[in-house]
Amino acid sequence: MTGTAHSDIDPTAEPQPSLYERLGGYDAIYVFAAAALKKGMAHPDIGHIWAHMSESTFYKEHINFVDFLSEQWGGNVRYRGRDMVTAHRGMGLTEVHWNAMFDCLYECYDEFGLPQELRDEVDASFTKFKPAVVGSPSYRDVVLAHPEIDVTKGMKSVGVHWPDRRRGAAIPAEAEQSGS
Numbered sequence: 001m002t003g004t005a006h007s008d009i010d011p012t013a014e015p016q017p018s019l020y021e022r023l024g025g026y027d028a029i030y031v032f033a034a035a036a037l038k039k040g041m042a043h044p045d046i047g048h049i050w051a052h053m054s055e056s057t058f059y060k061e062h063i064n065f066v067d068f069l070s071e072q073w074g075g076n077v078r079y080r081g082r083d084m085v086t087a088h089r090g091m092g093l094t095e096v097h098w099n100a101m102f103d104c105l106y107e108c109y110d111e112f113g114l115p116q117e118l119r120d121e122v123d124a125s126f127t128k129f130k131p132a133v134v135g136s137p138s139y140r141d142v143v144l145a146h147p148e149i150d151v152t153k154g155m156k157s158v159g160v161h162w163p164d165r166r167r168g169a170a171i172p173a174e175a176e177q178s179g180s
């Protein structure tokens, strides 16, 4: 036995720096997110998402992504984009898209030499939002299936609810602004 067990309960121990700080702060997350998005563009299962995205929209999404992650990971950063449910409702994202995103992340972990404990924390922070991102019907599919729809009123106007709380959707509170 070593004496390390005592350090686990030492009340004078310094709190661990945030994940944001341990990853290297805003600039490091900015570069990491850019690399992950670039890999997404080349991925056979999700590359099409960027096929008709403007350069300026890409810039905006990149910054929003960095701000979101920085805030989540304990940085003194304010994310001003949409909540995760609103941002992804109607995209029709599936396990295939989800796994493709992780392919891109894992490649970046290797390229940036991320230690295993940081990989695990980053994985967990993404996975927490999975129910808010994956599983929505595609809004286009909903519109085409309901020719009577007023497209300004959303899928709920034709009785398609996502996330569907009646089916026990487990959405973390921070993934959804109340009322969305």
Ligand code: HEM
Residues within 6 Å of the ligand: 046, 049, 060, 061, 064, 065, 068, 080, 081, 082, 083, 087, 088, 093, 097, 098, 100, 101, 125, 126, 127, 129, 130, 133
């Ligand atoms: C936990 C995983 C994910 C997180 C934390 C996340 C985070 C975000 C954030 C912060 C935005 C910006 C929202 C805004 O600008 O208001 C966004 C938008 C977007 N996300 Fe995700 N995302 C995730 C998974 C995915 C996946 C798996 C895909 C597809 C492969 C995806 C595709 C997109 C697209 C295309 C947009 C742009 C939406 C638009 O502006 O209309 N996301 N995401």
